[in-house]
Amino acid sequence: MISDIMNTHVIILSPKDSIKRALDLMNENNINGSPVADEEGNLIGMIVKADIYRFLMEEGHYDTCPVEWVMTKDVFTASEKEDVISIAKKILDKDIIAMPIVDSSNKLLGIVSIEDVLKSLIYKLK
Template sequence: MVKEIIQKGFIRLTPQKTVGFSLKEMETRKKSVAVVVDENDYLLGIVVKADLFRFLREPGHYEDYPVELAMTKSVITVKPDDDILKAAKMLRENNISAIPVIDDENKVVGIIGLEDIVDYCIQKNSLT
């Protein structure tokens, strides 16, 4: 189950946070992905460092722009009780590196990435 590998120490951003703030937060916390949520933790979007760098390369885009202009709004998600293999397939099929985990109310409760799945597989196979 996804809940076995969920990462709860993920970066939460509000849509008004700037692109510059978001990049600094990712760098400081050594993360490459952040979820964008409202004040009640409802998922609004997701952003990865590569999205932010692509955004900044566009003429007229600046670090003080809100992150909501650079985020992906159509987000693929999983639930805590979903199968890890299902999550892995979703990551590969959609060529993404991380996926938010949402509860039944669509609130973000965590995130999982390819590294988490690989670590889980290594740990599981080293116990046998």
């Protein structure tokens, strides 16, 4: 099950966090993206470095612009009950770097990255 490999120590951003804060947190934690959740912990978006870099190509004040301006709101998610192969297929099909894992009420439980899936599959092959 995906719950066995998902990362539950997730850097979660608020939609009101600045883009600078998002990029700083990603760099400090060596991650390429982060889920965005509301005050109740409901997943409302996902932001990745590529989104931020595209935004920075335009003029703007990334130290004051909120994450909600740049985040992807249509986020592909998975259930903690899904298996690793199913998640791997979704990540490949959707061409994304990570997939948030949510419960039935859309509360964020964790995240699974491409690296997590690969490590799991390699471990199973050994």
